[in-house]
Amino acid sequence: MSAPAPKRHQASGSFSGGFSWAMARDLRLAWRHPDEAVLTVAFFALVASLFPLGIGAEPQLLARIGPGVIWVGALLAAFLALPGLFAADYADGSLEQMTLSPHPALGWAAGKVAAHWIVSGLPLTLLSPLIGLQYGLSPDTLGVQALSLLIGTPVLSLLGGACAALALGARGGGMLLALLALPLFVPVLIFGAGAAEAQATGLSATPHLSLLGAALIAALVGLPVAVGAAVRIAVD
């Protein structure tokens, strides 16, 4: 008969423990398989270059529609990246283990969304000035555009993350996710595109950016809890 094993460790959970766990794991997985991040960015660049081909390439027209097109493109790219956030963890049982972890759901939920933003929202933001140049936007507008994306895409990731978790295991898949997430994206789109638009037409972008910032703060406060709750509902 074997001797009782001394148990040296005591399990303990914390917000930072869950956050860093999710960040480290998801970023390492993304690093092993960078194709998803690359596809997101490639989709964004492709959509943005379809508009000049479809609508016409007069410089004034492009400069006029540029901010809106770039925002819509980024929004769609961020949306298409959403199913990857939870689907694999749902299928292989990782979500169950997360729900049963002593770390509070707030931590790993926020960590997963943050990691997801780093591989989807952040590259889109970084690419946006390049696409803005193709549309002939002025340097000021490019800056405001990138700033609005930097503030706005985390809100999209948080809102979309909650919706993606809610739609796990549901009939209707991608279409259902679109119906859930896209209406919630509308205010972000309005403020985000409005900021660059205002800058381009010589008005102040500050009001739009402040509203976007307020939306980001509200999203950071409220949505990680919602994402955690949605995951809990999904594994039930």
Place this chain on the structure above:
Amino acid sequence: MTSRHRSGAPDVLQVRDLACRRGPALLFSGIDFEVAGGELLCVRGPNGCGKTTLLRCVTGLTRPDGGTILWRGEPAQTDPERMRAGTAYAGHLPSLKDDLSAEENLEFALRLRGVATTAEERREALAAVGLEKRRRIPARRLSAGQRRRIGLARLALDPADLWVLDEPLTALDDAGQELFVDLLDRHLAGGGLALAATHHRLAPASGVVRELRLA
């Protein structure tokens, strides 16, 4: 038999009048049992009788429709985080990432459990389940049984007092089953509790084995 009185109250899991429904149908009701330190309770019954659901109710994954679950004499919902820290669940799904190696999978699984381990300890645990040479290989290239063995290494390092195991012998070969029974034996001898849904006979050398039959 030693009970590790960490919180003063003895390690005991009490389930009272548990009921669960799936859709409109009642899956089970009036389930009562108690598991104390050093005891293994085997949940038995035909397929579809609710064994998995019962285990998931105990861990807190599934909300029961009636009844109470007491952990160390207190309702599990009053301090879910302590309950979760004290419970290790091994379900049907392996919760392994194909792109990570056995070593990385084990590391992340334990970090998620809030357990701090050294690389040396993890290497030893993997060696103990026969994965020393394959610990750097992505999990996708391991066989089903080898993947289950990563789960055994996780259990070995998890300090949880209560093990909740759903068909723990699936895909394990004879040697693997022996490894598992040995692990279970040490867990029970150390005063741990285990709740397992299984079609096999589990006969660890130490500890009391009881059965719960679901109709």
Place this chain on the structure above:
Amino acid sequence: MNWFHFSSPSTFYGLAGRLAPWFFILATALAAWGLYLGLLVAPTDAQQGEVYRVIFIHVPTAWMSMFLYFIMACYCALTLVFNTRLSAMMARAIAPTGAMFTFIALWTGAFWGRPTWGTYWVWDARLTSELVLLFLYFGYMSLANAFEDPRRGDRAAALLALIGVVNLPIIYFSVQWWNTLHQGSSVSFKGTSMHVTMLTGMLVMSASAWMYAIGATLVRVRSVILERERRAQWIRNLPEASA
């Protein structure tokens, strides 16, 4: 009176069945009175002529679209916090009525917009946020029905409804926050810019819409209860179940 007595689906089923006809009778009577006031008694508007009379449908339905979402969200919060069965069924029963009122509000708004603004639709803040509300209702209903296990659908859709609540203040304050084409509110606590008969007509129509919403919800919740509890003994004992 013990309110919890009625929060069990089996007792509420009977209560809802007895109350629903009365709400429909009230709704019809109030609608008749409200339409009489609105279409025959109220004077022609100095600026907008006869067109403004669509207000007697448009404003009450727009109010209801927001009220009902709010009430639905309250039931959803109850579902998530207390895991009560009846609250989830109530939320499901309210959603289609809410979506219908939202749709009517948008539609009548378009009919009003054509003669006064010269266009059926503008992308103004209030119209857009009301359209988002319609999609929130659709999203709620789709998600609630997207799962094998109805309880799972209840809880997932409840969380979605709660996230969507942020849209309500946006709709309500949109005419103040953004100076857009949609006119500001004609009714406020400080007093109104309307003729007294117009106001009375609108309030009577709103009361009618309330009564209709309650009646429709009660009828719908009865069918949800029947569907959900069909294996329960009390349902098998019902005369309509054995027939």
